[in-house]
Amino acid sequence: MEIWSLNLRHLRAVGKIAELGTVNAAAIAVNLSQPAITQALGRLEASLGLPLFERRHDGMIPTRAGEIIAPRIAAALAHVRSSHVTMSRLRAMLALAETGSYAGASQETGLSLPSIHRAVNDLALALRRPLVVRRGKFVITTEAGSQLAREFRLAQVELEAGLSEIEALRGYETRRIAIGAMPLSRARILPGAVARFLARRPQVRLTIVEGSRAELVEPLRNGALDVMVGALREPLVETDLVQHRLLDDVPAVFARRGHPLAGTTPGPAEVARYPFTLPPRGTPLRDSFDRYFAAHDLPLPQVPVECGSVMMIRQVMMGSDFLTLLSPDQVQVEIEAGWLRELARLPPEFARTIGMTTRASLRPTEVQAEFFADLEAAARDVGDG
Known part of the structure; x- marks a missing residue:
């Protein structure tokens, strides 16, 4: 069942039944007749294949399905806000x-095209604000339109999560988890969590989107991603997101096999004489790099190549005397192959905090909560290792 077949006004009524306990009270709250609400509830229950309430002489008691869907409806309507939608x-x-x-x-x-035009125009008139502007053949959302679209996406996420949980209650596992994977998470934490999770939940579909934080944060805020895993940011700028620590990672300086410093134990001053290839400014790793050399009163080494790809960094280093600063987990394969050598591990005070970031409004489904627990278990395994 797709959410587009649902009626928001009817969902409001169902939410009010759960909140107020009777059809009569819900009818007054949403300005619909009792027969209309009863019919709407019956159609919704028929579509879901499960009753949402137990009908009793003293009111309506939510069933397990009702307990699942009611808070999802409430959360979705909180994002929708207006009764004109x-x-x-x-x-x-x-x-x-x-x-x-x-x-x-x-x-x-x-x-149809006329239906799209009419729906958007009617919405703009009802909300009394312009939502889109034309730019040639394209349509650009205004600031108000972009914010509205974000809220609508989050409402969509809530309703889809509710329907998938109802399907799971009926024995049909249709749920999915969308994960944003920043570079450091891809080495051991995320693969370990995925392996644990799928051993128990093979029917759940996992979608993993790789990218930098800058590339992943908006999809997370918009509801396209459920969680983002990687280096945390302090302070956290986005007030609609929350972070959860998994482990602390201490980066190290690496060089290619045969580098002039290979086989030695260089100090900060010796390392600073060589150029580096590093992720761009604003990333936690680059912050650790800056703080490390500043703590030793040394000028920052040159960084002619800025890159977040471990593969690209490795190839740059293989043909030059460039150094890099990375987590040992990120280059474990390169170390085992003998391509790269660790020169020096930074002190613990220059560690990065690795964790997961979610929306503050996220109500984890059962399977999402299980996956988050598996991320914590995988992080403990990495820390023990």
Whole structure:
């Protein structure tokens, strides 16, 4: 079942039944008749294949399915906010924001062009603010439109999570977890967690999107990702996100096999004489690099090549005397192959904190909570190792 077949006004009514305990109270709260609410509830239960409430003489008691779906409805409606938003308007606005054109939105949704135009225009009129502006053949969301689209995506995420949990209750495992993988997580933590998780939950689909934090943070905030794993940021700028520590990682200076410093134990002054290839400024690793040499009153080594790809860093080093600063886990394969050598480990005070970042509003599903626990277990294994 797709969420687009749902009626937001009917969902409000179902949420009010769960909150207030009777159809009569819900009817007054959402300004619908009791027969209309009863019919809407019956259609929703028929679509879900499970009853949401036990009908008793003294009111309506949520079933397990009702306990699952009610808070998801409440969370989705908190993102939607306005009673002027219908599911067709929500869908049209989302598609337009994502595709950048009315034609693209029509193709994405299967709705006609006039329907897309009417839905977005009606939404803008109801909310009394411009949501999109034309730029030639393309449509650009205004600041208000972009914020609205983000809220709508998060509402979509909540409703889809609720439906998938209901399906799981019926014995059909349809759930998925979307994971943003920053560079350091890919070496051992994330693979270890994935292996643990899939051993128990082989039916759950995991989608892993690799990238830098800058590339992953907006998809996380918009609901396209459920969790982001990698180096944490202090202070955390985004107030709608929360971080959870998994472990501390101490980086080390590495050189190629045959480098003039290979086989020695160089101090900071000797290391500083060579150029480095490093991730760009603003990353925790680069911050550790800057702080390390500043602590020894040394000028920063030259960094002619900025790159976040371990593969690219390795290739640059193989043909030069460049050094790099990375986690030993990130270059474990290169070390075992004999391509790179560790020269010096930084003191513990220059460690990076590795962890997971989620939306503050995230209500983890059962399988998401299990996966988060597996991330913690995998981090303990890495720390013990």
